Amino acid sequence: MRTVAFTVDKTGLKAYWLTIGKKDVKLVNGKGTMDLETGPHIAVWYMQGNAGAKLSISGTLKDGTEVLSVKDSKIPGGRSKWADVKPFSV
Amino acid sequence: MKIPYLLIITLVIASIIGHPVAHAAQAGFTAEQRAEIDRMISDALAKQRAQVRAEVVAEMHAAQEKKEPAATSRVQEPPANLLRTESPGANAQTPQNAQFTPVGLNSVLDREVSESPSNFQISGGTDDTSASIRLASEKSYMEGSTGIFSTTAWTMSAPLDKGGQGYTNIATLDGLSNGFRLAFNYSKFITTEFRNPAQDDGTFTPAYLALCGDAGIDTKKSPEKCTRGAIQQGLENAGLHNRIRDLDAQFEGPRAWRWSYGYKASVGRDSFDYFVPTALTKATAIREPWGVGTFVSFVPPGHESLFSASLEFQRSYKAAKSKVNCPASDGSAAVECVNGSIGGPQNKDKHLVALEYRSVMLDKGYSVRLTHDFRNDETGVDVPIYLVQDSAGKLNGGLRLGWTNTDKFTFGVFVGSAFGIY
Numbered sequence: 001m002r003t004v005a006f007t008v009d010k011t012g013l014k015a016y017w018l019t020i021g022k023k024d025v026k027l028v029n030g031k032g033t034m035d036l037e038t039g040p041h042i043a044v045w046y047m048q049g050n051a052g053a054k055l056s057i058s059g060t061l062k063d064g065t066e067v068l069s070v071k072d073s074k075i076p077g078g079r080s081k082w083a084d085v086k087p088f089s090v
Numbered sequence: 091m092k093i094p095y096l097l098i099i100t101l102v103i104a105s106i107i108g109h110p111v112a113h114a115a116q117a118g119f120t121a122e123q124r125a126e127i128d129r130m131i132s133d134a135l136a137k138q139r140a141q142v143r144a145e146v147v148a149e150m151h152a153a154q155e156k157k158e159p160a161a162t163s164r165v166q167e168p169p170a171n172l173l174r175t176e177s178p179g180a181n182a183q184t185p186q187n188a189q190f191t192p193v194g195l196n197s198v199l200d201r202e203v204s205e206s207p208s209n210f211q212i213s214g215g216t217d218d219t220s221a222s223i224r225l226a227s228e229k230s231y232m233e234g235s236t237g238i239f240s241t242t243a244w245t246m247s248a249p250l251d252k253g254g255q256g257y258t259n260i261a262t263l264d265g266l267s268n269g270f271r272l273a274f275n276y277s278k279f280i281t282t283e284f285r286n287p288a289q290d291d292g293t294f295t296p297a298y299l300a301l302c303g304d305a306g307i308d309t310k311k312s313p314e315k316c317t318r319g320a321i322q323q324g325l326e327n328a329g330l331h332n333r334i335r336d337l338d339a340q341f342e343g344p345r346a347w348r349w350s351y352g353y354k355a356s357v358g359r360d361s362f363d364y365f366v367p368t369a370l371t372k373a374t375a376i377r378e379p380w381g382v383g384t385f386v387s388f389v390p391p392g393h394e395s396l397f398s399a400s401l402e403f404q405r406s407y408k409a410a411k412s413k414v415n416c417p418a419s420d421g422s423a424a425v426e427c428v429n430g431s432i433g434g435p436q437n438k439d440k441h442l443v444a445l446e447y448r449s450v451m452l453d454k455g456y457s458v459r460l461t462h463d464f465r466n467d468e469t470g471v472d473v474p475i476y477l478v479q480d481s482a483g484k485l486n487g488g489l490r491l492g493w494t495n496t497d498k499f500t501f502g503v504f505v506g507s508a509f510g511i512y
Contacts, residue, residue, distance in 0.1 A: 008230075014350075014512045015239030015279040017230050021290035024232040029211050040292030046237060046284060046341070048348065050510025052484065077483065078450075080394055080511050081281075081348075083341035084318045085288060 001035045002090050004059045004067060008045075012053035013075075017046045036090045043068055046083040051075050059088065220269075222247035232284065235343075239279040241352075247271045268361040277352030283343030298340050301325070304333055348389040355382045362409050364431040370417050375434045377407040383442075389511065395449035396511040402442040407435040441465040448511045455485045455509035470494040476509040484508035 008030040010016055018025040018032070020041050025032045047055060053075050059068030068088040075082040210227045226243040249269040287298035294302070294316060299309045302316035305324025309316060318337065325333045357380045366373050387398035409431045416427035441464040448457040455476035462469045471493045476485035487505035494500075 015230070015237070015281070017232055017237045017239070017284070019232070019286060019288070021288050021292065022286050023290065027228075027230040029226075029228055030230075042288035042292060042294065044286055044288050044341075046281075048239075048279065048281060048512070050508070050512050052482070052508075078394075078453075080389070081342070082318075085294075086317065087292070087314045089292075 001037060002061055003033055003035050004061060004090060005031070005033050006068070007031050007058045007060075008055055009057075010053070010055045013047055013049040013055060014053070015048040016055055018057065019044045038090050040087060040089050043070070043086050043088060044083065045070070045073065045085075046081070047073070047075055048081050049075055051077045051079060061090070219250055220247045221250050235282065235284045237281045237284055241275070241277050243273075243275045245271075245273045245275075247273075268359070271356055271358040273354065273356040275352065275354045277350060280349045281346060282348075283346035285339070285341055285343055287340040295340070297336075301333060301337050301340065304328065304330055345391045347391055349386075350388070351384070351386040353382070353384040356380060360407055360435070362407070362431065362435040364410060364434055365415065365428050367433050370415055370428050370432075373434070377435055377437070379404075379406045381405065393449075394511060395447065398444075398446045398448075400442075400444045400446075402440070402444075404440040404442065405437060406440070407437050409435055439465050450511075454488075468495060474504060474506075478505070480508065 004020075006018060006025055006027070008016060008018060008027060010030065016027075018027060020034055020036065020043055023034065025034050043057065043059070045055065045057060047053065051074075054072050055070075056072055057068060057070040058066060060066050067090050068086065070084075070086055073082070073084055210225050212223065212225050214221070214223050222245055224243060224245045226241065229238075229240045231238055248271070287295050289295060294309075294313065298316065299313070302309050302313070302321050302324075305321040306328060307315050307320060307324060318341070321337055322334055325331070325337065357378060360377050360379060362375045362377065364373055364375065365371065381402060381404040383400060383402035385398060385400035387396055389396050410433040412429070412431050414427055414429045415432050416425050419425045442461055443464065444459060444461040446457060446459040448455070450456075457472075457474060459472045460469075461472070471491075473491040475488045475491070477488035478486065480486045486508045487503070490500075490502045490504045492500035492502075
């Protein structure tokens with residue numbers, strides 16, 4: 001098991017959530033941690049807000065190694081919510 | 091030459107506690123005897139210094155070992171300015187081991203940075219008219235398939251002192267600044283029927299992989315390419331538009347409601363300078379405007395429309411009208427007129443109830459907002475219709491229709507913030 005620290009930076013979003021697999025990452029002010037088995041995982045994030053609102057996600061190990069990086073995931077035009085996925089390994 | 095040892099000991103003690111006594115006691119001896127006494131005193135002092143030094147060194151070694159049992163494995167050279175030298179006496183030589191590191195400081199520096207986030211974040215900012223300090227907390231979590239997002243914020247603000255030193259004192263020892271506001275906001279956003287295309291073993295669900303395959307992505311070689319955007323693009327390119335609805339259903343159920351509610355409170359402090367009517371003397375009045383409110387809103391399943399309702403109580407103050415007034419003249423002296431507010435500030439209470447609907451029709455955004463002030467029996471309707479896009483393609487301008495029971499119909503063109511249902 002390795003502890004991964006997740007950071008979510010939002011721009012213009014009303015609300016957002018992050019799960020790893022089906023497990024919820026509880027975030028306080030965009031930060032939260034989760035102990036993960038070494039191996040493959042999938043990050044799933046959900047956004048609520050107006051079109052163009054976006055977020056970025058970073059997941060780092062204690063030694064500073066970044067295992068997950070999501071840059072500027074945006075709510076598409078004509079929508080007020082969006083969700084997406086990204087596989088990563090620990 | 092025999093010298094009584096009792097006398098020598100007395101003299102040694104006397105030399106330690108006060109040289110004048112020792113010198114007086116030596117007055118009856120010959121020069122040779124005094125030289126011998128001085129030598130013996132010097133030897134005795136040297137022995138005592140050595141003993142004191144050995145004890146100090148032993149104590150410091152013991153103390154250092156007690157604080158750092160594993161010192162051999164984590165020896166650190168502290169900066170020179172963090173070293174302190176202990177000296178047992180003015181004339182004593184400083185033992186090398188008397189130098190020590192303030193262990194507590196290094197312990198703080200060595201401590202791992204905590205991963206646990208703080209509950210509140212503080213930030214400061216300014217706009218054209220005010221400076222503010224904001225203390226806010228956001229929490230995001232799920233309960234089953236329901237997502238909950240709460241926001242709590244305290245904001246202090248004060249008007250910006252443009253002609254001053256480039257900053258604004260929100261509060262001083264004398265009290266709160268003029269125009270000070272303290273606001274509290276809390277809101278909770280709830281959405282239901284989250285669905286998850288990922289499994290806990292790090293793979294996608296078969297239904298999601300099937301969609302990824304339909305989009306033309308090799309799911310065995312490159313499952314990491316199965317992002318929602320790539321799948322949607324692939325399905326569109328393949329003409330499988332009906333499958334896009336299936337893709338959306340991988341993330342959210344068809345009966346997903348979106349709810350939000352919250353409340354707010356604010357209090358402030360305003361100072362009003364005015365002239366007392368008739369006497370026309372200067373006076374200052376301090377008033378505390380305040381407001382409380384609550385709201386609830388929801389987005390029905392399958393819609394991009396927002397319904398909201400709000401209730402707000404406000405107490406505000408405004409300065410009396412400014413004008414030039416002159417005191418009555420008795421004809422004996424020149425009259426000094428005054429220019430400013432005549433009379434103290436007037437309060438204006440509002441009890442507001444508002445209903446609003448926002449939606450999109452033919453790619454144009456609009457909202458209808460009905461507001462009624464029960465305190466003053468005033469009603470207004472505001473209907474902005476967003477027709478114009480900015481360079482980023484966002485609707486941010488258009489026509490504004492309005493109606494109030496006092497001014498009747500109004501019409502205008504507006505440019506403002508981008509339209510959105512939130």
